[in-house]
Amino acid sequence: MATNVVVLGAKGRMGTTLVNLALADTELNLVGVCEREGNAGGLNYDGCLTADCLDDLLPKVPGAVIVDFTAPESSVAMAKIAAKYGNPAVIGTTGFDPDQLAELEILAKEIPLFWAPNMSVGVNVLLKVLPELVKALGEDYDMEMVETHHKMKKDSPSGTALKLAQCLAEARGWEYDDVKKHCRDGIIGERPHKEIGVQTLRGGDVVGDHTMYFFGPGERIEVTHRAHSRETFASGALRAAKWLSEQQPGSLYAMADIF
Template sequence: MAVNIVILGAKGRMGNTLANMTLADDELNLVGACERKGNADGMVYEDCEVSDCLEDLLPKVPGAVVIDFTAPESSVATAKLAARFGNPVVIGTTGINKEQVAELEESAKKAPIFWAPNMSVGVNVLLSFMPKLVEALGEDYDIEVVETHHKMKKDSPSGTALKLAQCLAEARGWEYDDVKKHCRDGIIGERPKKEIGVQTLRGGDVVGDHTMYFFGPGERIEVTHRASTRDTFAAGALRAAKWMSTQKPGKLYAMADMF
């Protein structure tokens, strides 16, 4: 049986990609497309509810999985509405802070909620094996992360860079907030041994590049993931939506749960 899908921000770059890929997938039905207040004009999809108010839309599509790649405040609000109406939600929004994660976790007690700052299968495979590399190399290797995105991206560092850096810090047994260095400027002195730098580049139309550096005595190792199209994130989100259609409330789900 096909899974019903509602796309938030359907006129945006990611939303449009998600809508088109949903329409092309026989296992999915696009039943809802939602935009900001006053911005829904011009959206036309066959047999699909179009709205600029998710609160009005959800009662018309019971059980449909909502996919949200919008903004932190909007995604938190989406999760709260989902908790009210019982719709599963897949969130790919980046820049969500600790307080907002706590709000998502609260909503996840009442509706199936999934959140991943990066829906790429490749990135999530990296997250699964990078701790083994950190452990094997030992503490003589300094860890740095560099991320590059298009000039329209609003949050910095990227959610993926933060997730990778947090994963690497955890592998060292460190608390990330105690060792992070998101910017260097001026006379900063020698690099502390207990530090992970995360640097940001912005420009052009780069979809997303992330490189992890391991600087050791006499050598360095670079592990890079490059996204060449938003399709990879959309494919991950739609895969998650299919999976979430059968999940129960009770926890904030992540890519690791699906794998």
């Protein structure tokens, strides 16, 4: 049976991609689209409800899975409304602070709730194999990362970069907050051994590039993931929506749970 979905932020770049992919997928029914108050004009899809208030829309689409790539405050507010009506939700928003993530974890006990800072299959496979690389190379290899995104991206470093860097730190047995270096400037002295640098580039319309460097004695290894299209993330989110529709509340699900 097809999964009913609602796309939040349907006029945005990611929202538009989600809508188009959902309409083309025979395993999905796009039953609702939602925009900010006063901004829903022009949204018109056959058999699909349009709203600028999630509180008005959700009672009409019970059980539909919400897909949300908006902003941290909006996503937390969405999850609270979803919990009120019992709708599952997939969140691809980045930039949450610890308190906001804690709220999502509480709400995940009431409704099936899924969050991933990157929905691509490739990145999530990297998260599984990188610890093996780190352990095989050993302590003699310094680990650094450069991430590049379009000039409209608001958070830095990207959620994907943070997730990857945390993965590297965990493989070394380090606490990421103790070893992260998100900026270097001036006379900084020698690089400490126990450090992971994550540097940010912003410009143009780059969808998302992440390169991890492993600098060792006489050599270096570079591992790069490049997203060529937002469809990469949208497809992953819609795959998550299908999966989430069959899950129960309990914990904040992630891509690793699907794999």
